[in-house]
Amino acid sequence: MKRMEAIKQLSLCVITKNNELFLPDCLNEMKETADEILVADLGSGDRTRELASRAGATVYQPQWENDFSKIKNFCMERAAGKWVLFLQADEMISPKQRAELRLLLRNPNAEGYLIYVDYRQDERGISSPAQFLRLIRNRKEYRFQYRSFEYIPDEILYSLQDSRLRIAHRGERTAGWQLKERIRLLKEDQKERPQDGYVRYLEGIELLNLEKYEESAVQFELARQAVTGGCLYVPHLYKCYGYSLLALERYEEAEQVLTEGIQAFTFYNDLLALRAELYRRLGRSREAVEDLETCLALRKRPNAYVPGPEIPPSVLQEMWEEMGPAP
Incomplete structure (x- = not known):
């Protein structure tokens, strides 16, 4: 004992x-x-x-x-x-x-x-x-x-x-030195692993955070091509790629990427929320509401094998109120 x-x-x-x-x-x-x-x-x-x-x-x-x-x-x-x-x-x-x-x-x-x-x-x-x-x-x-x-x-x-x-x-002042150092070292990873899908994905995120959507989309596509199997970050890769394409108003490509991601990662409801936004912009309200309804239902039964949602409930609620129930 x-x-x-x-x-x-x-x-x-x-x-x-x-x-x-x-x-x-x-x-x-x-x-x-x-x-x-x-x-x-x-x-x-x-x-x-x-x-x-x-x-x-x-x-x-x-x-x-x-x-x-x-x-x-x-x-x-x-x-x-x-x-x-x-x-x-x-x-x-x-x-x-x-x-x-x-x-x-x-x-x-x-x-x-x-x-x-x-x-x-x-x-x-x-x-x-x-x-x-x-x-x-x-x-x-x-x-x-x-x-x-x-x-x-x-x-x-x-x-x-x-x-x-x-x-x-903790508090307003934070110890941000690690994040700055990581972003610096990402360039070293890029030099050492130029074809690595994970590194391409990370580079895409940094470009996305800088609102360089054209460049981020390029990196996300290269990362998608390099992916083999279902890695932890892959659902998020599809989400970030879809977000970049939405920002660029490349709607046909965005629909293809988001649909592919939804088919591969059924329970990652942020992909559905993004596709609902895409359909809303295209005036395809019925499809938008259907995706949003599915997204809200999935939020009630989260899945342990995909990342948790990042799109806040308040955003989903605003989308729901704007579009209303499916006709």
Whole structure:
């Protein structure tokens, strides 16, 4: 019995750099949830390491090699818990959801969980669902790849589920250095993996966030051509591609892409919402309402195998009120 109690269930890992403003609150809030806390510090010049030690964390100072995957893998190799949770220093999980998080660890059918991150609008417009993979079973074969927006390929990590949990940012000032560094390192991934579908998809997102729709559409099409199998990010790829084509008013292509995505990923209801908007613009109101009705019905029974919806209910409600029930 004592031996079982000694087994750690959850390791919290935080990658830091000059985060003395946020880190103490993050670690103190998570003390009762995590069985151990690891901090990988990338060269702080402030009191980050000192404050982490005071909070009971084991502090490491790995060499920064311009590669977030190496840092995350470094953490996983040193974590003793059966599960690993990654948070940034300025992130928080509500007390109620921290209790729910512990319950997720008992699910024998899950190897990882997606946790939605509430990015501030001025920091991040559209994000890949791969960035929401924050809670992972600690197996030696699960190792991240790519320098910038780290990702464990689907053929390695399977049985992902939606945790229904949310990560929020703390206060108005946030530790945005990681995002800036990731965007910089995306160019390195582009050089090293120029034909990689995931890298093309990430490049498309960055262009989409800059409202460079023509260029983003090119990258999304190249990513779609390179995709083999149903990867975690592929439903979102179809959505972003369809959004770019809608912005360009290339409606025939948008319908083709969105319909292909809907056929492949039936439960990803954001695709239906976008196609409803397309049909509304084209004056095909009956088809628009049918898609919207299906979308709203699917929202009531979410599916764990596709990313959660990003289009807010308020937008769907406005569309519904404008179009009304199908004639």
